[in-house]
Amino acid sequence: MIIGVPKEIKNNENRVALTPAGVVSFVNAGHSVLIETNAGIGSGFTDEAYEKAGAQIINSAEEVWKKSDMIMKVKEPLASEYQYFRQGLILFTYLHLAAEPALAQALKDSGVIAIAYETVSVNKTLPLLTPMSEVAGRMAAQIGAAFLQKNNRGQGILLAGVPGVSRGKVTIIGGGIVGTNAAKMAIGLGADVTIIDLSADRLRQLDDIFGNQIKTLMSNPYNIAEAVAEADLLIGAVLIPGAKAPKLVTEEMVRTMKPGSVIVDVAIDQGGIVETIDHVTTHDNPTFEKHGVIHYSVANMPGAVPRTSTIALTNVTVPYALQIANKGVYKAIAENPALKLGVNVANGEITYEAVAKDLGYQYVTVEKALEKELTSL
Ligand SMILES: NC(=O)C1=CN([C@@H]2O[C@H](COP(=O)(O)OP(=O)(O)OC[C@H]3O[C@@H](n4cnc5c(N)ncnc54)[C@H](O)[C@@H]3O)[C@@H](O)[C@H]2O)C=CC1
Numbered sequence: 001m002i003i004g005v006p007k008e009i010k011n012n013e014n015r016v017a018l019t020p021a022g023v024v025s026f027v028n029a030g031h032s033v034l035i036e037t038n039a040g041i042g043s044g045f046t047d048e049a050y051e052k053a054g055a056q057i058i059n060s061a062e063e064v065w066k067k068s069d070m071i072m073k074v075k076e077p078l079a080s081e082y083q084y085f086r087q088g089l090i091l092f093t094y095l096h097l098a099a100e101p102a103l104a105q106a107l108k109d110s111g112v113i114a115i116a117y118e119t120v121s122v123n124k125t126l127p128l129l130t131p132m133s134e135v136a137g138r139m140a141a142q143i144g145a146a147f148l149q150k151n152n153r154g155q156g157i158l159l160a161g162v163p164g165v166s167r168g169k170v171t172i173i174g175g176g177i178v179g180t181n182a183a184k185m186a187i188g189l190g191a192d193v194t195i196i197d198l199s200a201d202r203l204r205q206l207d208d209i210f211g212n213q214i215k216t217l218m219s220n221p222y223n224i225a226e227a228v229a230e231a232d233l234l235i236g237a238v239l240i241p242g243a244k245a246p247k248l249v250t251e252e253m254v255r256t257m258k259p260g261s262v263i264v265d266v267a268i269d270q271g272g273i274v275e276t277i278d279h280v281t282t283h284d285n286p287t288f289e290k291h292g293v294i295h296y297s298v299a300n301m302p303g304a305v306p307r308t309s310t311i312a313l314t315n316v317t318v319p320y321a322l323q324i325a326n327k328g329v330y331k332a333i334a335e336n337p338a339l340k341l342g343v344n345v346a347n348g349e350i351t352y353e354a355v356a357k358d359l360g361y362q363y364v365t366v367e368k369a370l371e372k373e374l375t376s377l
């Protein structure tokens with residue numbers, strides 16, 4: 001199979017979908033890898049390193065897309081890339097389609113087989129989302145701490161406090177991977193941390209992990225309103241896989257926050273959980289203010305720490321991509337239920353139920369959408 005890796009074009013997206021080590025794995029298995037020139041440079045991987053690993057360096061994105069059987073990316077394709085979609089092309093990347101209706105339509109119209117990293121699932125865990133959630137969760141606390149500084153238009157508080165002065169309060173809504181990693185960092189910074197989740201079992205696990213270093217609260221509008229009002233830093237970390245994030249923090253709640261408080265809505269890639277966030281921001285211009293509160297809504301946070309993120313991401317994506325290359329996409333999907341759950345669009349159908357429901361499409365199972373291909377295996 002020919003595997004193509006275009007350079008990422010999203011604002012400040014410096015990650016790349018394959019490292020030279022990944023190239024070696026494909027080449028050793030008998031595949032060809034095309035890397036767009038300078039695709040790895042933001043993560044510290046030169047064209048020479050890729051060539052040494054056995055890849056071919058290609059000068060244009062168009063050529064990479066057109067010559068490849070499978071495109072591996074990090075972020076969802078942007079509108080300028082939709083022209084490269086074609087029937088049967090395999091696209092393996094983050095997609096977040098519930099928040100990207102135009103992309104969903106373009107994938108549907110073109111017949112691409114689109115496998116989303118974020119819905120590949122094993123025993124209710126999301127192995128291809130987890131490392132980036134670890135990165136973004138850890139970043140959320142340090143970014144929030146920085147925007148609380150007066151020179152960044154924040155309240156001017158230090159999360160740790162000092163002897164004789166109260167600690168800053170951090171409220172985290174969603175106690176999964178992002179929430180847990182944000183909590184680790186916030187605790188390390190000395191903050192007073194509250195975690196809210198809908199799952200009583202998850203709250204028990206968090207209590208076992210952190211003991212009295214955190215407070216836990218059940219997710220309901222009453223508890224959320226109280227915890228938001230007292231938060232200096234609010235972190236959004238809720239996920240319902242594939243679906244648009246629920247708006248748990250209303251505009252009324254944001255109005256009760258102190259001027260100069262900070263919201264970091266990590267869940268923005270699925271639409272975000274905060275009503276006052278009406279747009280995605282970029283690393284170039286990451287915040288806006290509403291009701292005196294600083295809002296941060298960057299959808300590719302790990303892109304700012306690309307060396308760490310690229311290695312962490314490719315550690316988990318390459319084994320799945322190798323299965324697709326070695327077996328062919330249909331056999332790989334048929335034999336690996338985790339990968340099958342990653343299929344969001346195939347043969348012009350939306351094959352992930354939550355995406356179909358949120359975007360108003362008819363949901364078609366993977367088995368049905370690929371009936372011909374799977375029965376002829
Ligand atoms: N902005 C960015 O750059 C990045 C964003 N993310 C996003 O962060 C979000 C969270 O991801 P993970 O932590 O990996 O997900 P996860 O599945 O590990 O955790 C989600 C948590 O939300 C909880 N939850 C669900 N409904 C809830 C409700 N109504 N109230 C409170 N809690 C609720 C679940 O019980 C679960 O514990 C996702 O949207 C993910 O895509 C991840 C990485 C980077």
Ligand SMILES: CC(=O)C(=O)O
Binds near residue numbers: 075269299300
């Ligand atoms: C998860 C995701 O969207 C990201 O890492 O950018």
